[in-house]
Amino acid sequence: MIPRNAGFATRAIHHGYDPYAGSGGLTPPIHVSSTYSLPSAAEGGRRFAGDEPGFVYSRIGNPSTALLEARLASLEGAEAAVVTGSGMGAICSVLWTLLRPGDELLTDETLYGCTFAYFHHGLREFGIEVRHIDLRDPANLEANIRPNTRGVYFETIANPNMRVIDVAGVCDVARRHGIWTVVDNTYLTPYLLRPIELGADYVVHSATKYLSGHGDLLAGVVAGTQEGISRVRLQGVKDFTGSVLSAYDAHQVLRGLKTLSLRMDRHNASAMAVASYLSRHPAVARVFYPGLPGDPGFEVMSRQARGCGGVIALELVRGQPAALEFLDRLALVIRAVSLGDCESLVQHPATMTHSTYTPEERAQHGISDGLVRLSVGLEELEDILADLEQALCGLG
Ligand code: PLP
16 A cells, blocks of 8 residues: 555556555556456446446556556546557547637647647648647737637647747646647656646657657557546547557556656756757757756746756757768667657657658748757766767767
């Protein structure tokens, strides 16, 4: 039995599972059943109507995913959560639930590439207006809300250019105007920042990243109120996207969560050291990391988060050609998209994760062709720095 007021790391390891119950296994079993027996026809009907608890079919819920959902809700400070087959599954499931033709969604200038594509090639083609505004100043939201504006969507730190949003400031304006907020907290995790405690309605994650942390699965989560999550589960996930997480992958995310706080402390410390090293290197024109004093997001992040996470962006003095050469020279740091893994990863957003934007859109949305995204892993800091040093040598 864990204490009522158990801290983050304790809940990340124990919440929702009693090792003395059932078989007595220290770790929870993996429930692979796709469907569930119904004690009677009448009870089956009541379970379907939501009048009685109990599992019916794994697209709606299963004991393995339910345990992960309870644990993630506890960590996010939310009433409830629903897990999905990927981060994009989470984003699509919540937005298809909340938006209808004629509605407007306001969002920040910069978004992860596939979220941008979903908004522009998905939502817009179904009659939903999507408008980008500079959300770094919450006053811009106040000035831009129209009668058909239904909600606001943003990333706590924007992928890939590290813009920082004042979560409490934006959520406060949204709440006063009766519109909802969906916040992508992938870069920070609930260990570093909890948007719901700052007034957000829904939090989404690519659990593929830090939450699972080992680069061996795809997963997503939406957290929010009991009522809101029930809608997302029964419409967004069950009927609209079918984006379901397997019991095996739910088990792997539970395993990753046990070390989340330790991993994030190390990611924070190493990324901070790497960012300061890069900011002093003559081949580097600019480093984007809000843990650095002087970064435009420094003050807001010092106020709202426990750390800035493990992702850094940088531009080299000699632009895109040097950036691509830098990628090719790295030996320990692996050229790969994704982030939040134990391994340090590097990629070039303009030709990789953000090639979903046209070149004009990238210019308009603040993603330069020379930008490099580095996800600082858990290797020895000295080894990461040595690899960066040899790759940058002579590129200035
Ligand atoms: N949100 C952010 C900020 C991301 O970086 C990503 C993936 O890179 C996603 C959402 C999508 O997650 P997934 O790849 O798990 O679908």
